[in-house]
Amino acid sequence: MVTPSEVSPALEVPPTKPSGAADDDPRIVPRRHLGRWVTAAAALLVFAMVVNSVVRNRAFQWDVVARYFTTAAVLDGLLLTLWLTGVVMVLGFALGIPLAVMRLTANPVLRTLSWGYVWIFRSTPLLVQLLFWFNIGALYPTLGLGIPFGPQFVSVQTVNLLGPTLTAVIGLTLHEAAYAAEVVRGGILSVDAGQTQAAQALGIGRVRTLRRVVIPQAMRSIVPTAGNMLIGTLKGTSIVSVLAVHDLLYSVQLVYNQTYQVIPLLMVATLWYIGVTTVLSVGQFYVERHYARGSATQP
Numbered sequence: 001m002v003t004p005s006e007v008s009p010a011l012e013v014p015p016t017k018p019s020g021a022a023d024d025d026p027r028i029v030p031r032r033h034l035g036r037w038v039t040a041a042a043a044l045l046v047f048a049m050v051v052n053s054v055v056r057n058r059a060f061q062w063d064v065v066a067r068y069f070t071t072a073a074v075l076d077g078l079l080l081t082l083w084l085t086g087v088v089m090v091l092g093f094a095l096g097i098p099l100a101v102m103r104l105t106a107n108p109v110l111r112t113l114s115w116g117y118v119w120i121f122r123s124t125p126l127l128v129q130l131l132f133w134f135n136i137g138a139l140y141p142t143l144g145l146g147i148p149f150g151p152q153f154v155s156v157q158t159v160n161l162l163g164p165t166l167t168a169v170i171g172l173t174l175h176e177a178a179y180a181a182e183v184v185r186g187g188i189l190s191v192d193a194g195q196t197q198a199a200q201a202l203g204i205g206r207v208r209t210l211r212r213v214v215i216p217q218a219m220r221s222i223v224p225t226a227g228n229m230l231i232g233t234l235k236g237t238s239i240v241s242v243l244a245v246h247d248l249l250y251s252v253q254l255v256y257n258q259t260y261q262v263i264p265l266l267m268v269a270t271l272w273y274i275g276v277t278t279v280l281s282v283g284q285f286y287v288e289r290h291y292a293r294g295s296a297t298q299p
Contacts, residue, residue: 064264068255069271077251078272080165084237084247088172089230095173096180101210103185114181121178127239130171134243136162168240176233183225187218219291227284231277238269248272 054060068074102114121129137158146152162170191214199209241250248269256265 059263060267061261061264064261065267065271068265068268073251073255074248074268077246077248080246081234081237081248082276084168084172084240085230085234087169088176088233091173092176093180095177097184099177099181100184100188103181104188118178118181121175126175126236127242129175130168130239130243133162133167133171164243164245168243168245172233172237176229179229183222183229187222188214190221191217223288223291227280227287231280234276234280235273
């Protein structure tokens with residue numbers, strides 16, 4: 001029988017504190033990040049100075065900005081900008097998806113042609129492409145429909161067929177398709193190969209596997225980049241002003257060429273671009289959250 005005096009000190013139970021005794025344990029104090037607060041205060045000070053200089057600077061002529069912000073000319077240019085953005089994005093991805101599939105196919109000819117297309121249109125500036133298409137009549141004065149290497153049944157003058165707006169649509173679409181193809185290809189490659197193998201084991205065809213199994217899972221990777229492309233395309237449409245297309249920027253330029261109020265009219269275009277981009281960013285957030293359902297990382 002072991003007596004209390006023979007119990008090892010290591011096995012002794014420490015005495016409990018009375019319920020009313022004061023806690024003598026050291027209190028944990030959070031670390032004070034002085035540098036963080038100083039940096040935040042400096043950033044807020046700089047931001048306040050910038051806002052003050054913009055609001056109180058009379059050169060911006062905010063009364064002129066308010067006067068032209070909702071004029072018919074500006075709104076018509078805004079509508080054309082939105083129309084160009086929507087058409088180019090739809091046509092760009094409609095062409096980019098087949099290019100991405102061609103790039104991933106086992107056919108070496110299709111794979112090489114897709115790679116060459118992406119290489120050419122990603123290697124040349126967009127402005128150069130637009131100017132090239134705008135002057136395409138110098139290379140092909142007429143376009144015809146007929147038998148290859150044979151007689152033509154219908155022909156039309158290129159100058160009469162390709163106006164500034166159609167030229168802008170063609171140039172932007174072909175440029176956008178090259179980037180859309182890479183976005184879709186990256187999204188398809190992000191899907192685990194086991195998904196395709198499982199679909200093939202069930203006897204599902206390749207086209208249906210791509211449409212019902214691969215693409216829905218690839219959308220989680222495609223949507224964020226596609227949203228950035230949409231915003232970039234919205235801003236990139238301003239380059240069509242060099243073709244005298246009456247987009248938002250060109251409409252603003254027409255006004256300040258008459259009134260010589262350059263800064264306030266540019267602010268009108270800037271505010272509209274910021275507003276539309278903000279709306280698109282909010283929509284992108286909800287679309288990303290929709291396709292990220294069930295994943296560990298949701299926006």
